[in-house]
Amino acid sequence: MSAQSFVRWMIPSLFAYGLLQCILRFLQAQNIVLPIMLSSGLTALLHLLGCWVFTYKTGLGYKGAALSVSVSYWFNLLLLLLYVCYSHSCKETWTGFSREAFSGLLGFLKLGIPSTFMVCLQNWQFELLLLLSGFLSNPDLQTSLMSISQNTSSLVYVIPLGVSAAISTRVSNELGSGNPKAAKLAVFVASSTIVAEGLVVGLVLISFRKIWGQIYSQESQVEKAVASMMPWIALSHFFDGFQCVLLGTIRGCGRQKIGALVCLCSYYAVGIPASILLGFVLHKGVKGLWIGNICAIFVQDLVLIIFTILTDWEKQTTKANERMQNDAKPSNTDFPDPSYWICNIQAYKCSSSVSLSFE
Known part of the structure; x- marks a missing residue:
């Protein structure tokens, strides 16, 4: 209640x-x-x-x-x-609101709905693990341990999440301005950065594993359990940060449908079954549930890496340009069509343009 x-x-x-x-x-x-x-x-x-x-x-x-x-x-x-x-800074890109704003709604939905599924599938899987921990033996300890583990993971996850937002914007900018090599380079830089971040944060988590549990509880049993989980949390953060950047790249290319499908298959066809097997059948408890989650993230990383390597950046640039050229020009000069001003925001600023290229 x-x-x-x-x-x-x-x-x-x-x-x-x-x-x-x-x-x-x-x-x-x-x-x-x-x-x-x-x-x-x-x-x-x-x-x-x-x-x-x-x-x-x-x-x-x-x-x-x-x-x-x-x-x-x-x-x-x-x-x-x-x-x-x-x-x-926004005087040219925001001049007021009018009914014209809804004229590009369909285009936004094509992008927004798959993006929503990408986020929801990840978060729902996270919550499902917490629910599953309540069915383990000694549920009070197990749910507490899972909750602390998820809280810790979420705390450090905001770092790759910020990099993901940056690479998504950067890739869309470069594709929209006709710079496929710059988009590819941005992905490489972001990936290298997040690998270094994952190693540093992972080492910090492992170094503080014996005292981290004391922040949440004074019970020695909880403290020891949290300490044993920290290396696995560090490992999951390393893989999770990498997939966060790769999903940002997918969004920047307008390939949200692919991202949603990868999330669905990795988390629910691999992760949840693996968590149930390790947690309940092999009696590994919360650690087993978490390792199953790591398996899902690893598979997701592998698939996204393949998609990224096989990406034809020239083709993505062409799609971005076609999208921009085919957008209808605004009939109301007070407030342009959203799909139009988003694709031309950087042109207003005498910089590069933003692309919404849809699969």
Whole structure:
């Protein structure tokens, strides 16, 4: 009942989060990242205060914690909306809202729906592992261990997630401006960076494995269990970061359907069966569930690497250019069609153009 109540209080954050993602992509497409960083940093600082106030001072408890998340999302959204409306950087790419904005809705759905499945399939698999841990022996310990492991993984995952957003934007920019070699080089640089990041973060996690559990619990059993899980968390982070960059490349090329299919097959045809086999049949517990997840990520990496190596970058550039040329020009000069202004944002800025090339 407590979990159900917590989720209900989180509902307002869904609307803010969805709108926030639209604003983030709009700004990232123009290479405007500093305002995003500053607004996120300010929101994070205020969230600490807000979480304390809503949780303890209002008497709402965990409900207040959920409410503070919603308030933080709406605050971050408000900051970026103000920036878009009043900033000199966006004066040519945002001139107001009109009905013309909906004329490119079908094109956005072709891109957005597969992208949604990519994210959902990953997150649902993560949550399924937590549910499965509740059916293991000593469920209190197992679910606590899985929850701590997932929390730790999510904490360090934000690093490759940022690189993924960067490579997605960079690849689409370069393809849209007719630079296939630059797009390919960007993928190589991002991959090299994330490999180095994975090694560094992995070593840090392993080095602090004996004290990391103390942050979450003072029970020696939990601390020892967390310590034994840290090397596997480090390994999964290394593979997970790599697939995050590769999925960003897939998105930058407009090949979301391929990404969604790879996620579906790797997580649900390989990962979940492997987790059940190792966790329940071979009695490896949470460690077995996590190793099954690593198997899924490894398979996903392997398939995505093959797709990336076999990518014809010249062909992707041609598709991007064809998409831009075939886009209908806006009939309302007050606010261009979304698929038009997204493909020409960088042209407005006398830089490269952004491509939405669909498979």
